[in-house]
Amino acid sequence: MARDDSGTFWRPDAITPQMGDAADSGACTMPDAELMRRTAAGDRSAFAALYQRHSASVYRFARLMIGSASAAEDVVQEVFLVVMRDASRFDAARASLSSYLYGVARHHTRRRLLRQRRFVALDPRDATHEAAADHDPAGDLLRASELRRLRRAIVAMPSRYREVLVMCELQDVSYADAALTLGCAIGTVRSRLHRARELLKTKMRRIEAQSPSVHASSIRCAI
Amino acid sequence: MKPLDGHDELTATLRALRDEEAHIQPPACVRSAVLAAWDSADRGGLPRQSGEVAKAGTWRVAALAAGVALAVALTRLGGELQSAIVPPQALAAMVHLVGEPIADGEAVRVVRMRMAPAVLASLGIRSTAGELADAVDVDVIVGEDGVARAIRLGM
Numbered sequence: 042m043a044r045d046d047s048g049t050f051w052r053p054d055a056i057t058p059q060m061g062d063a064a065d066s067g068a069c070t071m072p073d074a075e076l077m078r079r080t081a082a083g084d085r086s087a088f089a090a091l092y093q094r095h096s097a098s099v100y101r102f103a104r105l106m107i108g109s110a111s112a113a114e115d116v117v118q119e120v121f122l123v124v125m126r127d128a129s130r131f132d133a134a135r136a137s138l139s140s141y142l143y144g145v146a147r148h149h150t151r152r153r154l155l156r157q158r159r160f161v162a163l164d165p166r167d168a169t170h171e172a173a174a175d176h177d178p179a180g181d182l183l184r185a186s187e188l189r190r191l192r193r194a195i196v197a198m199p200s201r202y203r204e205v206l207v208m209c210e211l212q213d214v215s216y217a218d219a220a221l222t223l224g225c226a227i228g229t230v231r232s233r234l235h236r237a238r239e240l241l242k243t244k245m246r247r248i249e250a251q252s253p254s255v256h257a258s259s260i261r262c263a264i
Numbered sequence: 265m266k267p268l269d270g271h272d273e274l275t276a277t278l279r280a281l282r283d284e285e286a287h288i289q290p291p292a293c294v295r296s297a298v299l300a301a302w303d304s305a306d307r308g309g310l311p312r313q314s315g316e317v318a319k320a321g322t323w324r325v326a327a328l329a330a331g332v333a334l335a336v337a338l339t340r341l342g343g344e345l346q347s348a349i350v351p352p353q354a355l356a357a358m359v360h361l362v363g364e365p366i367a368d369g370e371a372v373r374v375v376r377m378r379m380a381p382a383v384l385a386s387l388g389i390r391s392t393a394g395e396l397a398d399a400v401d402v403d404v405i406v407g408e409d410g411v412a413r414a415i416r417l418g419m
């Protein structure tokens with residue numbers, strides 16, 4: 042076990058052998074629809090394989106949408122609780138599992154944002170994400186600063202633009218899948234993405250021009 | 265810092281962020297919490313299929329019972345808190361999940377993790393102080409067989 046960055050609790054690296062890998066059962070190679078069918082039938086290794094395959098993208102989506110790593114962890118738990126309960130309702134003919142999961146994650150992030158209409162502090166571990174060893178410390182600093190600015194600008198965008206940007210630009214979701222997730226036309230996704238990029242540029246300029254006295258880790262998270 | 269004016273520069277910065285994001289994974293404790301919820305549901309907890317009406321009823325009754333037990337424990341602990349100073353180890357409630365009660369001297373592992381309120385609710389644990397917004401730190405008591413047996417909540 043390792044101590045959390047905040048020093049507040051201990052993180053288990055692994056819990057028990059029984060909660061172990063889906064890799065052991067060969068579930069890792071199965072298509073999503075089959076894993077969902079098996080999950081609905083009570084196959085634990087299929088559920089674990091689904092988690093292994095999709096939890097990271099759900100987590101990253103939620104983190105960028107909410108601007109908080111701990112809130113994103115909650116969203117991941119909530120999303121997979123829904124998978125656990127409603128796996129039998131999933132219809133692979135209607136949408137890919139990714140779209141379905143993004144849809145559930147989107148619902149939970151929006152609910153959370155609406156419930157917590159307040160300033161959300163960006164997690165220190167977000168802002169100081171460890172960079173790989175590099176030979177150019179000055180370049181690293183500049184790059185880190187630029188990315189921090191970008192993260193802040195993304196979190197400050199209205200959520201209807203932010204979600205499109207996060208999915209299509211940062212998560213490699215196709216326009217068609219994004220449209221399914223958001224329940225809108227592909228053309229709407231394209232136009233929102235265009236608008237999102239324009240907004241992003243404006244917000245980044247504004248953040249750059251802000252006084253250095255503004256607290257670096259506290260910004261308003263737009264709904 | 266150079267200004268971000270051009271379309272290409274924004275694309276490059278977004279790509280850099282995407283590359284950085286690609287390495288980010290949820291912490292292991294999230295997986296543990298999710299799988300603990302699965303294990304609990306697997307032994308008579310949550311219904312997993314929409315057709316399992318009877319199981320759903322059982323689950324609701326079990327959740328209600330656990331909720332009532334927790335509420336009673338919370339009330340009692342609240343009273344104790346008001347009346348006297350109690351040692352720190354008493355400020356916790358144990359919610360039994362599956363299997364036999366944990367015997368004295370039984371080898372168990374205690375795993376501290378954060379659980380979303382929704383996951384706790386799925387285990388029949390609800391706050392008496394209304395809807396919780398943030399995750400709660402809990403101790404999961406794991407038996408030698410690797411099954412999550414109980415949850416201990418700090419008060």
